[in-house]
Amino acid sequence: MTESWATFGADLHLDLSAGRGLRAGLVEALREAARSGRLAAGTRLPSSRSLAVDLGIARNTVAEAYAELVAEGWLTARQGSGTRVAERARPRRTAVPARVRRPARQGPSYSLRPGSPDVGAFPRAAWLSAARRALTDAPNEAFGYGIDGRGRPELREALTGYLARARGVYADPDRIVLCAGFAHALTLLARVLRARRVREVAVEGYGLDIHRNLLTAAGLRTPPLGVDGEGARTGELGAGPGAVLLTPAHQFPTGAALTPARRAAAVDWARTTGGLILEDDYDGEFRYDRQPVGALQGLDPDRVVYLGTASKSLAPGLRMGWMVAPPGLVDEVLAVKGMSDRTSSSLDQLTLAEFITSGAYDRHVRGMRLRYRRRRDELVAAVAGRVVGVSGIAAGLHAVLDLPAGTERAVLQSAAWQDLALEGLAGFRHPQASLPPRDALVVGYGTPSDSAWTPTLAALAAALP
Amino acid sequence: MTESWATFGADLHLDLSAGRGLRAGLVEALREAARSGRLAAGTRLPSSRSLAVDLGIARNTVAEAYAELVAEGWLTARQGSGTRVAERARPRRTAVPARVRRPARQGPSYSLRPGSPDVGAFPRAAWLSAARRALTDAPNEAFGYGIDGRGRPELREALTGYLARARGVYADPDRIVLCAGFAHALTLLARVLRARRVREVAVEGYGLDIHRNLLTAAGLRTPPLGVDGEGARTGELGAGPGAVLLTPAHQFPTGAALTPARRAAAVDWARTTGGLILEDDYDGEFRYDRQPVGALQGLDPDRVVYLGTASKSLAPGLRMGWMVAPPGLVDEVLAVKGMSDRTSSSLDQLTLAEFITSGAYDRHVRGMRLRYRRRRDELVAAVAGRVVGVSGIAAGLHAVLDLPAGTERAVLQSAAWQDLALEGLAGFRHPQASLPPRDALVVGYGTPSDSAWTPTLAALAAALP
Numbered sequence: 051m052t053e054s055w056a057t058f059g060a061d062l063h064l065d066l067s068a069g070r071g072l073r074a075g076l077v078e079a080l081r082e083a084a085r086s087g088r089l090a091a092g093t094r095l096p097s098s099r100s101l102a103v104d105l106g107i108a109r110n111t112v113a114e115a116y117a118e119l120v121a122e123g124w125l126t127a128r129q130g131s132g133t134r135v136a137e138r139a140r141p142r143r144t145a146v147p148a149r150v151r152r153p154a155r156q157g158p159s160y161s162l163r164p165g166s167p168d169v170g171a172f173p174r175a176a177w178l179s180a181a182r183r184a185l186t187d188a189p190n191e192a193f194g195y196g197i198d199g200r201g202r203p204e205l206r207e208a209l210t211g212y213l214a215r216a217r218g219v220y221a222d223p224d225r226i227v228l229c230a231g232f233a234h235a236l237t238l239l240a241r242v243l244r245a246r247r248v249r250e251v252a253v254e255g256y257g258l259d260i261h262r263n264l265l266t267a268a269g270l271r272t273p274p275l276g277v278d279g280e281g282a283r284t285g286e287l288g289a290g291p292g293a294v295l296l297t298p299a300h301q302f303p304t305g306a307a308l309t310p311a312r313r314a315a316a317v318d319w320a321r322t323t324g325g326l327i328l329e330d331d332y333d334g335e336f337r338y339d340r341q342p343v344g345a346l347q348g349l350d351p352d353r354v355v356y357l358g359t360a361s362k363s364l365a366p367g368l369r370m371g372w373m374v375a376p377p378g379l380v381d382e383v384l385a386v387k388g389m390s391d392r393t394s395s396s397l398d399q400l401t402l403a404e405f406i407t408s409g410a411y412d413r414h415v416r417g418m419r420l421r422y423r424r425r426r427d428e429l430v431a432a433v434a435g436r437v438v439g440v441s442g443i444a445a446g447l448h449a450v451l452d453l454p455a456g457t458e459r460a461v462l463q464s465a466a467w468q469d470l471a472l473e474g475l476a477g478f479r480h481p482q483a484s485l486p487p488r489d490a491l492v493v494g495y496g497t498p499s500d501s502a503w504t505p506t507l508a509a510l511a512a513a514l515p
Numbered sequence: 516m517t518e519s520w521a522t523f524g525a526d527l528h529l530d531l532s533a534g535r536g537l538r539a540g541l542v543e544a545l546r547e548a549a550r551s552g553r554l555a556a557g558t559r560l561p562s563s564r565s566l567a568v569d570l571g572i573a574r575n576t577v578a579e580a581y582a583e584l585v586a587e588g589w590l591t592a593r594q595g596s597g598t599r600v601a602e603r604a605r606p607r608r609t610a611v612p613a614r615v616r617r618p619a620r621q622g623p624s625y626s627l628r629p630g631s632p633d634v635g636a637f638p639r640a641a642w643l644s645a646a647r648r649a650l651t652d653a654p655n656e657a658f659g660y661g662i663d664g665r666g667r668p669e670l671r672e673a674l675t676g677y678l679a680r681a682r683g684v685y686a687d688p689d690r691i692v693l694c695a696g697f698a699h700a701l702t703l704l705a706r707v708l709r710a711r712r713v714r715e716v717a718v719e720g721y722g723l724d725i726h727r728n729l730l731t732a733a734g735l736r737t738p739p740l741g742v743d744g745e746g747a748r749t750g751e752l753g754a755g756p757g758a759v760l761l762t763p764a765h766q767f768p769t770g771a772a773l774t775p776a777r778r779a780a781a782v783d784w785a786r787t788t789g790g791l792i793l794e795d796d797y798d799g800e801f802r803y804d805r806q807p808v809g810a811l812q813g814l815d816p817d818r819v820v821y822l823g824t825a826s827k828s829l830a831p832g833l834r835m836g837w838m839v840a841p842p843g844l845v846d847e848v849l850a851v852k853g854m855s856d857r858t859s860s861s862l863d864q865l866t867l868a869e870f871i872t873s874g875a876y877d878r879h880v881r882g883m884r885l886r887y888r889r890r891r892d893e894l895v896a897a898v899a900g901r902v903v904g905v906s907g908i909a910a911g912l913h914a915v916l917d918l919p920a921g922t923e924r925a926v927l928q929s930a931a932w933q934d935l936a937l938e939g940l941a942g943f944r945h946p947q948a949s950l951p952p953r954d955a956l957v958v959g960y961g962t963p964s965d966s967a968w969t970p971t972l973a974a975l976a977a978a979l980p
Contacts, residue, residue: 088679169658174650177862181646185639190964193634193830214553230695230859267853365658367861388732394695396832397642398860499655 072107076115084124084135095125095133160506161471164303164448164494165258171418171500172365176410177401183408184400192396199384201228202396205403209372212406213358217334218344220351221374227383230369230394232330232359233264236295239328239355240268241386242379248292251328254282255483256304261295261330262480274480277301281308284316293326294319298346299334303478303492305442305450307343316346320353326379327354333362333446335415338423343445352376360402362447362496363415369394370402422447425495425503432507436514437491447496450475457515458489465513470506472513537572541580549589549600560590560598625971626936629768629913629959630723636883636965637830641875642866648873649865657861664849666693667861670868674837677871678823682799683809685816686839692848695834695859697795697824698729701760704793704820705733706851707844713757716793719747720948721769726760726795727945739945742766746773749781758791759784763811764799768943768957770907770915772808781811785818791844792819798827798911800880803888808910817841825867827912827961828880834859835867887912890960890968897972901979902956912961915940922980923954930978935971937978 083089095101098116102109116133119125127133192202200206206223213219229235243251251265255274262272273291276283281301287294296316298308308316320327329346337343347356351374359371375383405411429449430440438452453461458474465472475490498506548554560566563581567574581598584590592598657667665671671688678684694700708716716730720739727737738756741748746766752759761781763773773781785792794811802808812821816839824836840848870876894914895905903917918926923939930937940955963971 086685088683088685090676090679093676093680166659170655172655172658174653178647178650182643185643188639190635190637193637193832194631195826195831211555211558214555215548215558218553220551220553361660366660367658369860395834395860395863398863 073111073115073118076112077118080115080119081124084119089135091135091137093135094131095135097132158466158471159469160502160509161497162493162495162506162510163471163473163497164492165497166366166494167362167364167418167447167496168421168499169365169367171421173410173414176414177364177405180405180408180410181397181401184404185397187404188397188400192400196396199387200224200226200380201394202399202403205399205406206372208403208406212411213345213356213374216412217331217356217358218348219356219374220348221356225351225374225377225380227373227375227380227387228394228399229371229373231361231366231371232332232357233260234369235357235371235373236261236264236328237268238383238386239293239373240265240270242382243293243326244269245382245386246292250291252287252291252294253480254296254301255480255485256475256478257295257297257302257480258478265295272480274483276483276485277304277306279306281306281312284308284312284319287316287319287323287325289323291325293328295328295330296346297330297332299331299337299343300442300445302330302332303442303448303450303475305444305446305448307444308346313346313349317350317353320350325353329354329356331356331358334358335363336419336422336447337445338419338426339444347374355379363411363418368398368402370398421500422496428503428507429493429495429510432511433514436511448492448494451491451493453489453491454515455487455489458491461491461513461515464515465510468509468513470509470513472510538576538580538583541577542583545580545584546589549584554600556600556602558600559596560600562597623931623936624934625967625974626962627958627960627971627975628936628938628962629957630962631831631959632827632829632883632912632961633886633964634830634832636886638875638879641879642829642870645870645873645875646862646866649869650862652869653862653865657865661861664852665689665691665845666859667864667868670864670871671837673868673871677876678810678821678839681877682796682821682823683813684821684839685813686821690816690839690842690845692838692840692845692852693859693864694836694838696826696831696836697797697822698725699834700822700836700838701726701729701793702733703848703851704758704838705730705735707847708758708791709734710847710851711757715756717752717756717759718945719761719766720945720950721940721943722760722762722767722945723943730760737945739948741948741950742769742771744771746771746777749773749777749784752781752784752788752790754788756790758793760793760795761811762795762797764796764802764808765907765910767795767797768907768913768915768940770909770911770913772909773811778811778814782815782818785815790818794819794821796821796823799823800828801884801887801912802910803884803891804909812839820844828876828883833863833867835863886965887961893968893972894958894960894975897976898979901976913957913959916956916958918954918956919980920952920954923956926956926978926980929980930975933974933978935974935978937975 095116098109098112102112116125116127120127123136125133126136196202203223205228206226209226210221210223213221229238248270250271250273252275253262253272255277265272275286281298282296294316296308298313300307316327319325327346331345334345345356347354356374357371360368361371373383426443426449430443433440433451438454440449440451442448442450458476462472462474473492475488475492478492479485493510560581563574563577567577581590581592585592589601590598591601661667668688670693671691674691675686675688678686694703713735715736715738717740718727718737720742730737740751746763747761759781761773763778765772781792784790792811796810799810810821812819818841821839822836825833826836838848891908891914895908898905898916903919905914905916907913907915923941927937927939938957940953940957943957944950958975
């Protein structure tokens with residue numbers, strides 16, 4: 051490659067070798083660009099008139115260069131379609147070792163893995179309408195570097211109203227920090243806790259290893275609490291941990307709602323020790339019975355950090371989450387967040403704000419709640435008499451199916467033969483937890499698309515003993 | 516607060532005290548929700564019919580409860596507008612200490628700070644069109660948790676073509692990692708370098724302190740290179756640094772283009788020492804003269820990490836950036852990125868892909884280039900004879916105005932009196948750099964909106980000696 055470059059069209063860089071005729075140099079530069087793949091097959095070139103103006107040379111010179119390359123087969127010229135790089139001028143990309151070319155993961159045909167909503171039900175039209183209104187109304191400064199690390203005030207205001215109304219959260223726009231999902235929020239909080247010299251964050255004996263691993267990676271130990279039909283055994287909290295991570299509304303994955311006594315015990319612990327409660331309200335919107343469960347945060351907004359996302363209610367692909375934190379903690383979170391962590395697009399934040407305030411969020415959640423409840427009922431009917439018990443079904447997007455002792459691994463193997471991705475309860479056990487043995491499946495009935503639901507259910511039924 | 520909760524409307528949680536009549540309990544719960552602010556003034560309540568169905572009680576019971584609260588002034592009922600929380604039922608938010616209530620930063624009236632494009636020129640309509648097409652065409656899995664830490668393949672494919680064509684980058688979708696802006700990318704690379712046991716990253720003697728601080732925070736020293744009219748003195752690179760951060764197309768902020776000899780020296784250094792070149796191509800799209808400057812990365816794609824963003828070409832608020840890295844480094848970046856760092860929305864990634872492939876990106880850049888060039892010419896005319904010299908104007912969104920020796924601070928003070936935000940060159944000096952003294956202003960002429968441009972220029976003229 052020569053060291054001199056020429057632009058033309060203003061958005062195309064070419065090597066123009068010095069010391070040659072203009073036409074010859076242009077021909078050579080274009081040929082090399084097409085040969086190397088920098089100009090992809092099918093790329094439309096500027097008209098000879100506009101290129102000539104850009105380069106300050108005669109139009110004929112460009113036209114002659116184009117004609118020569120058409121004659122050589124590098125370019126094609128068609129009436130109405132302009133001059134383009136020929137299809138047979140195949141790009142030669144820089145060689146990339148095979149190990150980096152990962153194939154797209156070919157998953158099983160069916161999936162009942164928990165943790166994902168039905169992404170096929172994303173409300174595309176309603177979201178786009180909200181985006182249109184948000185883009186139209188956005189002040190210019192929304193397109194700039196944000197000056198508030200907490201995120202757009204419009205969304206924090208909308209969430210304040212929504213969380214108070216729907217989840218019983220005592221919120222305030224100043225207390226809300228927007229983030230890119232639960233894992234992002236937990237990472238920020240782990241760094242804050244480490245800065246506070248906390249060494250342990252208690253976790254539930256059943257939970258997600260990726261959350262435990264995030265805490266461990268931040269240098270925090272994760273002693274487990276017992277989990278039973280009343281949720282996490284918060285009475286076990288002692289002087290060691292500086293914080294505890296809980297799923298009060300719907301223990302993940304066993305499905306229990308933390309009882310009032312256990313809630314009180316958690317708050318008492320926090321008040322006595324100065325500890326912090328991290329409340330993961332991952333599917334609080336989806337409650338099917340008439341025994342609703344509000345956020346624990348309402349009990350003591352100065353000891354509880356409430357964590358929510360749009361990942362279950364809308365889609366994980368939005369990467370949109372929020373924390374409601376005590377005021378002092380907000381400052382600490384912003385300090386660790388810093389300049390490099392203005393992660394989510396302000397346009398998305400404005401769109402979600404509009405989506406919530408227009409009522410579209412509530413409508414979507416209500417519609418999905420009906421769909422998920424119907425699926426839950428169909429799941430329960432499909433496995434009736436085939437499993438030892440079904441639990442955790444009063445809320446959320448997953449159920450726990452208890453199996454005869456010692457059969458969990460065999461059922462998972464059988465599911466694999468049915469081309470069905472399925473998770474056993476064992477995969478959610480904390481390695482250090484002392485929990486009674488329990489063979490069970492954690493079935494995410496929210497995951498399949500509507501069209502896949504019936505065959506997925508059939509695959510599950512076929513996998514059961 | 517009681518420990519029992521009731522939902523109604525399915526998206527509204529209320530305390531229903533046990534052991535009371537249904538109507539009295541409902542009245543008390545609604546009153547408390549309005550009093551505490553959990554139900555904001557103006558919130559529309561469900562119709563008495565639908566609430567009665569949800570709660571499984573008689574419609575009359577709900578209607579009577581509503582009527583009682585209307586009589587008390589907590590609710591209002593108007594034909595056609597339904598029942599709402601009355602305006603005078605003011606929310607009582609949890610008290611937040613004053614120190615957390617930061618006022619919105621009241622900036623000066625005019626700004627010529629460098630680093631931001633004219634955000635008033637964001638192509639709202641074209642972006643929305645692209646979003647509509649992207650949302651319509653998106654596969655369902657785009658709404659799920661991404662399985663590839665590099666980001667959506669559609670955008671990596673679109674960038675491959677664009678960067679090759681417009682910037683001379685040797686790209687490949689497998690080599691591209693999408694991120695949330697330059698600072699995010701630099702943070703990831705700093706962590707990779709630390710994991711490689713690198714201790715020093717050389718930087719340019721003039722540059723942004725926030726970039727140096729990110730490196731320092733990651734545990735890296737930042738020895739400075741000299742900077743002159745040929746760009747950074749890459750010949751000074753020795754055995755110490757494991758990487759160097761450069762702005763080859765348009766040195767920030769002095770504006771020099773790194774000469775071919777200096778480019779060759781950088782690549783030779785990288786080949787000899789195994790070092791890595793981090794190429795910050797922050798405004799490569801905006802070149803006004805006919806001496807275009809391609810990406811350094813084209814010289815040795817296996818030694819250079821190319822870093823770009825949409826922050827100057829579109830808007831910083833999008834939080835959209837990319838790196839083109841050697842294959843092995845991609846794996847290292849993905850390893851440090853991990854699960855907690857799926858930061859940008861896949862819908863935005865698909866929208867930008869559509870924006871690029873449809874040609875809207877090129878059209879926008881071309882249009883902005885004309886506007887910025889006109890502003891640059893007006894700036895040069897406005898300061899002619901008032902400054903010692905103008906440089907760095909062949910490209911980008913800022914110019915360097917040299918001042919008589921010893922006057923920089925006075926001019927900045929004078930600008931403050933004109934209510935004009937302005938930066939001096941001194942603010943960009945590396946504290947350890949040995950650079951000749953130079954009094955100058957770094958004027959970001961891209962920053963003002965079109966309507967603010969003329970008065971901003973007048974404020975600058977008034978501030979000059």
